[in-house]
Amino acid sequence: xxxxxxxxxxxxxxxxxxxxxxxxxxxxxxxxxTATPWAEKLWAAVRAGDEYAAVDVVTDxxxxxxxxxxxxxxxxxxxxxxxxxxxxxxxxGVADEHAxxxxxxxxxxxxxxxxxxxxxxxxxxxxxxxEWHALPARLVxxxxxxxxxxxxxxxxxVPTAHxxxxxxxxxxxxxxxxxxxxxxxxxxxxxxxxxxxAGTPVMAGGLAFGADGRYARMLGADAWAPDARAAxxxxxxGPLPQPTPAHQVADDLVHLADQEYTMVAKSSTRLxxxxxxxxxxxxxxMRDYTDEQRERTAEDLAHIVDxxxxxxxxxxxxxxxxxxxxxxxxxxxxxxxxxxxLSGLDLLEEQLRDFPRARRLLDSGRVALAAxx
Numbered sequence: 001x002x003x004x005x006x007x008x009x010x011x012x013x014x015x016x017x018x019x020x021x022x023x024x025x026x027x028x029x030x031x032x033x034t035a036t037p038w039a040e041k042l043w044a045a046v047r048a049g050d051e052y053a054a055v056d057v058v059t060d061x062x063x064x065x066x067x068x069x070x071x072x073x074x075x076x077x078x079x080x081x082x083x084x085x086x087x088x089x090x091x092x093g094v095a096d097e098h099a100x101x102x103x104x105x106x107x108x109x110x111x112x113x114x115x116x117x118x119x120x121x122x123x124x125x126x127x128x129x130x131e132w133h134a135l136p137a138r139l140v141x142x143x144x145x146x147x148x149x150x151x152x153x154x155x156x157x158v159p160t161a162h163x164x165x166x167x168x169x170x171x172x173x174x175x176x177x178x179x180x181x182x183x184x185x186x187x188x189x190x191x192x193x194x195x196x197x198a199g200t201p202v203m204a205g206g207l208a209f210g211a212d213g214r215y216a217r218m219l220g221a222d223a224w225a226p227d228a229r230a231a232x233x234x235x236x237x238g239p240l241p242q243p244t245p246a247h248q249v250a251d252d253l254v255h256l257a258d259q260e261y262t263m264v265a266k267s268s269t270r271l272x273x274x275x276x277x278x279x280x281x282x283x284x285x286m287r288d289y290t291d292e293q294r295e296r297t298a299e300d301l302a303h304i305v306d307x308x309x310x311x312x313x314x315x316x317x318x319x320x321x322x323x324x325x326x327x328x329x330x331x332x333x334x335x336x337x338x339x340x341x342l343s344g345l346d347l348l349e350e351q352l353r354d355f356p357r358a359r360r361l362l363d364s365g366r367v368a369l370a371a372x373x
């Protein structure tokens with residue numbers, strides 16, 4: 001986190017990354033009470049950066065009788081969620097978060113993987129293109145393996161064309177697509193439609209699709225699951241419905257006919273550049289910014305534009321306002337004034353006067369930030 005000017009009219013920068021842990025859901029409400037002490041021990045090992053101690057915790061938990069799925073989701077998953085909470089609250093840094101995620105990824109590999117005599121079926125688990133938060137998808141993949149499925153885990157950022165090639169080659173019973181950031185929803189929609197056109201049903205999961213799965217349904221997914229256990233339960237309940245006949249992406253979202261999403265997306269680079277230049281003129285203190293602070297401020301504006309574009313795609317105020325209030329909380333935890341966000345909205349509105357849906361989203365953002373203040 002760069003230093004920020006103390007002058008009242010300074011437009012601050014913010015942390016440069018959204019942590020992998022922030023995209024991981026809290027432990028399932030079905031988590032066993034017996035898992036909690038082990039999660040606390042794993043957290044201590046992770047915070048100490050002690051990979052060997054972390055492996056020992058998992059090994060000991062298994063030896064004490066905790067089943068592998070509970071260790072995976074209620075111990076490792078719970079710790080990963082706490083990592084995200086601690087990062088957002090500014091109690092750990094980005095490097096700490098990355099180290100913790102790497103340790104958790106390593107301890108997952110220590111879980112037993114008995115090959116079933118007969119697999120339940122074959123499932124592909126992948127993150128959508130440009131989605132780098134891989135751990136939530138891995139939790140799903142490992143849970144399905146533990147339950148006897150043949151799983152092809154493709155990891156983060158899988159280009160849709162390569163995903164489709166894999167589907168044609170392996171013929172899975174279903175594809176589980178994971179996305180944590182709403183800015184990936186347009187790419188998720190493309191992937192869902194393409195996989196379905198190949199004749200394979202899609203289950204969507206991850207925070208990008210909404211806490212209730214509303215965007216999964218909106219984008220035409222054949223199923224949605226809020227977490228790894230729910231995904232495994234749904235697949236165990238029976239085959240997913242076969243996809244509807246091939247259709248175009250635009251068929252699911254009639255509001256895209258107004259072309260606002262397309263035009264704003266195409267002008268995103270200009271919007272960020274022009275907003276930054278106007279901000280420099282409006283905030284004299286920016287003249288004293290370091291190069292890093294300038295870079296962070298430009299990134300902030302780019303994130304605002306990215307989430308505005310995603311909100312236009314699904315025509316959802318919630319996508320935009322949730323991002324703004326979350327960012328305001330992150331800034332506040334770092335003692336950085338969040339009013340910069342309001343300035344960014346004002347600068348964007350000046351350039352988007354001919355786009356009524358975009359103006360509505362910007363107005364909703366102001367209301368949400370005012371309520372948060």
